[in-house]
Amino acid sequence: MQAIRDIDFVAPPGEVTALIGPNGSGKTTLLLMMASLLAPDLGTIRVAGFDPVTQPAEVRSRIGWMPDTLGVWESLTAFEVLKTVGALYGMSAADSARRADELLVTVHLTEFGRQPARVLSRGQQQRLSLARALIHDPQVLLLDEPASGLDPGSRVELRSLLRSLAAAGKTVVVSSHVLSELDEIADRAVFVSRGRSVKSQTLDEAGSQARRYYVQAEPMTALAAALQSYGVRFEKRGDSRREEFLVQLGSTAEASWLLRTLVLADVVITAFAPAGGALEETYMSLDTDRL
Amino acid sequence: MSTVTEPSTPQPVHSSTRLPFRSAVRTVFSLEMRQRLRGKGWYWMLAIWFVVIAFIFVLGTAFLATTDNEGGILFDLVVGFVLLFGLLVAPGLSANAVNGDRAGGTLAILQVTLLTPGQLLFGKWLASWVGSLAFLVLSSPFILWALALGGVDAAEALVSLLMLAVELGVVCAIGVGVSALANRPLFSIVSTYMLVALLAVGTVIVFGLSTTLVMEERTVRSSYYTYPESSLDSMGVPDPEAEAVCQSQTYTAELPDTQYIAWILAANPFVVVADAVPYKIPDVPATVPGPGGTGSFYSPGVMETVSQGVRSAQAGPDLDVTCEESMLGRQPLPQGVPIWPLGLGLQLLLAGALLLMARRRLTMPARRLAQGTRIA
Numbered sequence: 001m002q003a004i005r006d007i008d009f010v011a012p013p014g015e016v017t018a019l020i021g022p023n024g025s026g027k028t029t030l031l032l033m034m035a036s037l038l039a040p041d042l043g044t045i046r047v048a049g050f051d052p053v054t055q056p057a058e059v060r061s062r063i064g065w066m067p068d069t070l071g072v073w074e075s076l077t078a079f080e081v082l083k084t085v086g087a088l089y090g091m092s093a094a095d096s097a098r099r100a101d102e103l104l105v106t107v108h109l110t111e112f113g114r115q116p117a118r119v120l121s122r123g124q125q126q127r128l129s130l131a132r133a134l135i136h137d138p139q140v141l142l143l144d145e146p147a148s149g150l151d152p153g154s155r156v157e158l159r160s161l162l163r164s165l166a167a168a169g170k171t172v173v174v175s176s177h178v179l180s181e182l183d184e185i186a187d188r189a190v191f192v193s194r195g196r197s198v199k200s201q202t203l204d205e206a207g208s209q210a211r212r213y214y215v216q217a218e219p220m221t222a223l224a225a226a227l228q229s230y231g232v233r234f235e236k237r238g239d240s241r242r243e244e245f246l247v248q249l250g251s252t253a254e255a256s257w258l259l260r261t262l263v264l265a266d267v268v269i270t271a272f273a274p275a276g277g278a279l280e281e282t283y284m285s286l287d288t289d290r291l
Numbered sequence: 292m293s294t295v296t297e298p299s300t301p302q303p304v305h306s307s308t309r310l311p312f313r314s315a316v317r318t319v320f321s322l323e324m325r326q327r328l329r330g331k332g333w334y335w336m337l338a339i340w341f342v343v344i345a346f347i348f349v350l351g352t353a354f355l356a357t358t359d360n361e362g363g364i365l366f367d368l369v370v371g372f373v374l375l376f377g378l379l380v381a382p383g384l385s386a387n388a389v390n391g392d393r394a395g396g397t398l399a400i401l402q403v404t405l406l407t408p409g410q411l412l413f414g415k416w417l418a419s420w421v422g423s424l425a426f427l428v429l430s431s432p433f434i435l436w437a438l439a440l441g442g443v444d445a446a447e448a449l450v451s452l453l454m455l456a457v458e459l460g461v462v463c464a465i466g467v468g469v470s471a472l473a474n475r476p477l478f479s480i481v482s483t484y485m486l487v488a489l490l491a492v493g494t495v496i497v498f499g500l501s502t503t504l505v506m507e508e509r510t511v512r513s514s515y516y517t518y519p520e521s522s523l524d525s526m527g528v529p530d531p532e533a534e535a536v537c538q539s540q541t542y543t544a545e546l547p548d549t550q551y552i553a554w555i556l557a558a559n560p561f562v563v564v565a566d567a568v569p570y571k572i573p574d575v576p577a578t579v580p581g582p583g584g585t586g587s588f589y590s591p592g593v594m595e596t597v598s599q600g601v602r603s604a605q606a607g608p609d610l611d612v613t614c615e616e617s618m619l620g621r622q623p624l625p626q627g628v629p630i631w632p633l634g635l636g637l638q639l640l641l642a643g644a645l646l647l648m649a650r651r652r653l654t655m656p657a658r659r660l661a662q663g664t665r666i667a
Contacts, residue, residue, distance in 0.1 A: 015293035057308035071396025088404035
């Protein structure tokens with residue numbers, strides 16, 4: 001089974017790099033390779049400057065890896081989990097205990113710190129897993145679907161945590177397929193499909209590309225007539241509960257022109273907004289195989 | 292991945308990427324022990340163990356109360372049972388050590404730390420060994436009780452316990468090794484039981500079957516005391532004044548030269564323990580010389596019987612039964628060449644080979660993954 005064929009990307013320090021791709025596209029496998037758990041047949045990987053195949057210990061001391069599967073020692077408390085992993089990174093008992101307490105505060109698990117990990121909910125285990133990846137203050141963070149299972153509040157906190165880590169000069173690599181989230185977290189995105197990196201772009205590039213807007217008006221017939229008279233192509237959006245039109249617009253300037261023109265033409269616009277995030281646009285435009 | 296520019300690799304700046312062996316093993320050990328002590332399964336096993344040993348001990352005491360060597364036989368019985376149950380318990384404690392973690396998703400988390408496969412395996416082995424030693428400790432009241440009855444000296448008791456501990460350690464090492472090689476806990480536990488069965492039962496079966504390979508036609512001289520023809524009256528009753536004389540007969544028979552195949556038995560855990568124990572050989576005098584003379588019988592315990600069996604296999608067939616031998620009945624054999632170092636060596640070789648393969652299997656990054664497996 002060949003999970004990765006040809007992936008080429010650079011994740012610079014101080015930025016959050018998103019790995020985006022459908023299920024089974026090779027994101028997890030790529031992260032396993034970067035985490036020094038799997039060796040590539042061909043090609044080179046450098047993590048924090050070290051080769052995970054020949055210098056795994058150097059890489060391991062510098063990365064924090066958060067797997068997509070939740071491995072939890074059920075009978076251990078959250079604090080013990082963090083302290084144990086700290087010890088396995090060569091931290092002294094006092095250091096790892098102090099750091100464990102700090103991280104429990106960071107991921108809001110202080111009140112669960114002394115309870116066995118089995119009582120934690122999925123989202124809480126996910127936060128514990130993140131804290132575990134951060135215990136030795138790694139230079140590079142490899143996070144596999146970190147936001148899955150998190151409630152909206154925790155997602156906002158994850159976002160600000162990742163931004164602050166990047167601001168502190170860490171390299172953050174996040175894999176996800178929840179695109180709306182990555183819009184706000186990531187500085188750049190690598191699109192992966194069938195084991196290949198199909199596109200790599202920064203969020204600024206993604207924002208300035210052609211994207212779709214949905215428009216609602218009261219009544220819709222007036223909107224249809226107006227759009228037709230300007231020669232703007234539109235389609236009825238079928239996957240929404242409300243009736244709305246989708247228009248493809250080349251830039252934000254074009255969008256503001258259309259909105260102004262419609263309002264001036266006395267069409268009663270009730271909604272006018274981008275149909276999806278910038279990354280979602282890229283993702284859809286790549287027309288990758290969705291499983 | 293394109294390899295246009297080969298990135299340079301910086302030299303490691305500090306040496307903190309190596310965990311000291313002892314602290315790494317201590318961390319893994321305490322991780323394992325904490326989980327074991329907080330679960331219920333281990334305590335249940337200990338409780339059942341205690342009840343079963345107590346039951347057998349009480350039964351043995353009642354049954355053997357009339358024997359003159361009660362202490363020795365009871366001690367042997369407890370050692371034999373602790374070994375038997377230990378061989379049953381140790382795979383359960385050790386054979387899911389690694390793949391249990393793999394199934395739980397925690398193995399990969401350990402593997403991305405600075406922990407080396409050797410440290411991980413050693414820590415897991417130590418934890419399962421200490422876990423099985425608890426069973427030995429729990430049987431100590433019965434061992435002490437048997438010792439209190441007398442007939443067993445300190446050296447014999449000490450060596451017995453030591454060898455039991457060593458055998459549990461060997462089985463735990465086999466279990467931990469298999470658990471890293473097999474993907475599923477159930478499969479590795481069953482495989483470990485099979486390997487233990489191979490040692491404990493398989494060696495005996497192979498030995499038994501191999502006797503046919505070393506069958507040799509031999510002339511055996513068998514001597515016995517009898518009364519000369521002249522001293523018998525018409526009814527065939529010997530004259531009370533007559534002296535028994537030694538007579539010999541020779542016959543040919545197919546006999547196995549077991550001395551050539553005795554080594555097969557060496558790897559048997561029961562043989563290793565029984566052979567290593569320096570028990571005293573009792574004097575079994577022939578009280579009444581003459582036919583039908585009654586001596587006190589040699590009645591060894593379980594482990595002593597095993598040891599005697601091995602010694603007689605090592606000695607091979609007796610081709611010349613003298614009159615004295617025929618008088619004395621079954622005589623205990625003294626130790627010739629100790630066979631347990633060979634057996635323990637074979638066992639350690641097996642365990643060591645499994646652990647080496649396990650270490651290779653756990654060394655990351657992995658080049659190839661077995662079909663249908665995921666690292667995390």
